[in-house]
Amino acid sequence: xxxxSSINKFAGITxxxxxxxxxxxxxxxxxxxxxxxxxxYGSLTVKVSNEAGGQPITFGTMSFxxxxxxxxxxxxxxxxxxxxxxxRNDGSExxxxxxxxxxxxxxxxxxxxxxxxxxxxxxAIRFYLGVDSLHNHTVLNQGDLNxxxxxxxxxxxxxxxxxxxxxxxxxxxxxxxxxxxxxxDAALSTVDIPITQFDINSNKKTLYIxxxxxxxxxxxxxxxxxxxxxxxxxxxxxxxxxxxxxTNFSSSFTFDKVQ
Amino acid sequence: MKTNKLSIIITAAALLLSTVVIDACKKDINPDAFTGGxxxxxxxxxxxxxxxxxxxxxxxxxGVALGRKLFYDPILSANRTMSCxxxxxxxxxxxxxxKQFSTGIDGIKGTRNAMNLVNLGFxxxxxxxxxxxxxxxxxxxxxxxxxxxxxxxxxxxxxLNTDSVYPGLFKKAFxxxxxxxxxxxxxxxxxxxTMISGNSKYDQYVRGVATLTAQELNGKQLxxxxxxxxxxxxxxxxxxxxxxxxxxxxxxxxYTDPGRYKITLLASDSGKFKTPSLRNIxxxxxxxxxxxxxxxxxxxxxxxxxxxxGAHLDxxxxxxxxxxxxxxxxxxxxAFLNTLTDTAFINNPAFKHP
Numbered sequence: 054x055x056x057x058s059s060i061n062k063f064a065g066i067t068x069x070x071x072x073x074x075x076x077x078x079x080x081x082x083x084x085x086x087x088x089x090x091x092x093x094y095g096s097l098t099v100k101v102s103n104e105a106g107g108q109p110i111t112f113g114t115m116s117f118x119x120x121x122x123x124x125x126x127x128x129x130x131x132x133x134x135x136x137x138x139x140x141r142n143d144g145s146e147x148x149x150x151x152x153x154x155x156x157x158x159x160x161x162x163x164x165x166x167x168x169x170x171x172x173x174x175x176x177a178i179r180f181y182l183g184v185d186s187l188h189n190h191t192v193l194n195q196g197d198l199n200x201x202x203x204x205x206x207x208x209x210x211x212x213x214x215x216x217x218x219x220x221x222x223x224x225x226x227x228x229x230x231x232x233x234x235x236x237x238d239a240a241l242s243t244v245d246i247p248i249t250q251f252d253i254n255s256n257k258k259t260l261y262i263x264x265x266x267x268x269x270x271x272x273x274x275x276x277x278x279x280x281x282x283x284x285x286x287x288x289x290x291x292x293x294x295x296x297x298x299x300t301n302f303s304s305s306f307t308f309d310k311v312q
Numbered sequence: 313m314k315t316n317k318l319s320i321i322i323t324a325a326a327l328l329l330s331t332v333v334i335d336a337c338k339k340d341i342n343p344d345a346f347t348g349g350x351x352x353x354x355x356x357x358x359x360x361x362x363x364x365x366x367x368x369x370x371x372x373x374x375g376v377a378l379g380r381k382l383f384y385d386p387i388l389s390a391n392r393t394m395s396c397x398x399x400x401x402x403x404x405x406x407x408x409x410x411k412q413f414s415t416g417i418d419g420i421k422g423t424r425n426a427m428n429l430v431n432l433g434f435x436x437x438x439x440x441x442x443x444x445x446x447x448x449x450x451x452x453x454x455x456x457x458x459x460x461x462x463x464x465x466x467x468x469x470x471x472l473n474t475d476s477v478y479p480g481l482f483k484k485a486f487x488x489x490x491x492x493x494x495x496x497x498x499x500x501x502x503x504x505x506t507m508i509s510g511n512s513k514y515d516q517y518v519r520g521v522a523t524l525t526a527q528e529l530n531g532k533q534l535x536x537x538x539x540x541x542x543x544x545x546x547x548x549x550x551x552x553x554x555x556x557x558x559x560x561x562x563x564x565x566x567y568t569d570p571g572r573y574k575i576t577l578l579a580s581d582s583g584k585f586k587t588p589s590l591r592n593i594x595x596x597x598x599x600x601x602x603x604x605x606x607x608x609x610x611x612x613x614x615x616x617x618x619x620x621x622g623a624h625l626d627x628x629x630x631x632x633x634x635x636x637x638x639x640x641x642x643x644x645x646x647a648f649l650n651t652l653t654d655t656a657f658i659n660n661p662a663f664k665h666p
Binding site: 193200205206208211 | 464
């Protein structure tokens with residue numbers, strides 16, 4: 054065999070390989086195109102609406118009153134929802150392992166899509182308000198965990214799980230700053246939303262959840278802003294506040310509907 | 313033979329083409345796709361341990377050079393007046409000259425003494441309380457901190473992306489047309505991993521190319537002696553001069569700065585701080601997390617008689633006899649500490665303003 058015939062032979066193989074691969078791209082695209090129709094699975098969109106006392110959040114106005122009677126405003130409201138988990142009627146669970154930063158002022162951030170969710174009947178939803186310790190110990194992340202969001206500490210590596218900044222009217226009628234930066238591993242809060250039953254199928258593909266700021270500051274622990282209006286999770290004096298909010302998160306989220 | 317080699321080459325070419333084609337299913341074919349920077353050859357002086365470099369941030373010539381430029385560039389501060397080097401000056405082993413506390417861009421002082429940036433690549437946790445969990449993540453601390461560079465990350469990244477030179481430099485180091493936060497953190501961390509000190513008189517003595525005086529040798533002995541200095545218990549004699557653990561060395565019994573406690577919220581961590589390396593210690597005054605001591609003699613006096621019996625004092629000190637060192641013992645230990653000064657490090661052109 055001389056060199057030239059060998060080159061020809063392999064060059065031929067190269068061309069054929071290339072051709073097969075190019076055409077396989079198209080086949081793959083076609084398969085991808087029909088995947089969503091396949092029977093038992095589909096994507097599910099989760100939409101979170103942000104309210105205070107049942108009213109949609111409006112920014113920069115003293116429009117809300119918490120259970121302790123403090124009038125307050127919201128200039129900024131952001132939080133992380135992660136490890137969204139759906140629990141089926143038979144008790145089996147699926148954790149989607151996702152990280153979502155919700156910015157209440159931007160509805161485009163208030164929904165996320167879960168892929169290949171099994172159709173069927175479900176009885177509960179669970180997720181973390183915050184970021185699990187595995188992902189909370191580095192900020193070398195992109196996507197929703199990109200530290201560019203400002204939802205990170207400068208004194209400690211990790212994410213600020215929840216931020217509410219605004220102002221409130223104190224007992225003597227003066228307007229004061231309200232700054233709640235909630236986080237650290239120990240504050241990771243599990244939100245459990247039990248539901249009698251809901252179905253997910255090809256006609257019911259959007260899950261609506263409500264978050265209510267007044268509920269967060271009410272149950273089971275009533276939070277009074279007076280003298281309790283500035284917390285950054287860094288001081289010993291923040292610990293009671295951290296514990297109270299951590300317990301309250303579960304009741305601040307409610308299931309609305311699936312449609 | 314020749315034929316075989318040639319077929320191998322062509323088959324390899326075919327395989328390569330296949331990979332390119334498979335990728336093309338996802339993206340457009342990019343003929344000048346980023347293939348990584350030039351590997352940086354990190355030379356670790358004998359006597360120092362192996363450095364664990366994270367697999368997701370290998371050192372490259374381009375990355376290290378970029379990190380160095382960023383370290384010295386005030387572009388990362390809100391009003392473009394302060395760089396990392398403003399508080400970390402090479403002549404003082406990258407501490408803030410003789411300042412107890414550094415002043416940030418808004419004229420506000422912090423509450424801790426700027427740290428010695430030496431042999432960072434061998435450490436796992438950063439800041440006096442270990443609050444920064446990796447060297448990459450540490451970078452965003454001073455940029456955002458209101459008492460330091462007081463800049464938002466979003467704005468810092470925006471300034472870099474709209475700069476005339478940075479987009480090209482980042483592309484060479486990390487590929488991609490847009491600079492992101494990860495690239496910024498990775499570049500500075502790469503430069504910091506190259507800041508290695510291992511050529512002090514003591515290192516040369518260990519390598520057998522320098523001799524210590526009788527006084528320095530005696531100081532070394534006392535540094536190790538469990539009934540005298542016992543410094544080696546925490547500032548491990550040898551390569552790093554630290555165990556990099558968090559210890560309470562008895563500075564206070566009531567803490568204005570709770571140290572490690574702030575991070576872990578464990579009562580047992582109250583008043584604990586990272587054992588700092590003693591390399592270049594003669595250059596890094598003032599001393600301790602709050603810069604309370606201006607001389608090494610004051611540090612020795614602290615360990616000899618000054619330490620407080622707080623609830624969380626390290627057992628090494630709570631069992632140590634006060635007054636166990638004579639004035640001469642302390643002078644000798646200081647003479648030994650002076651042998652840890654590495655003038656090659658503070659003059660190394662590779663760490664200077666580029």
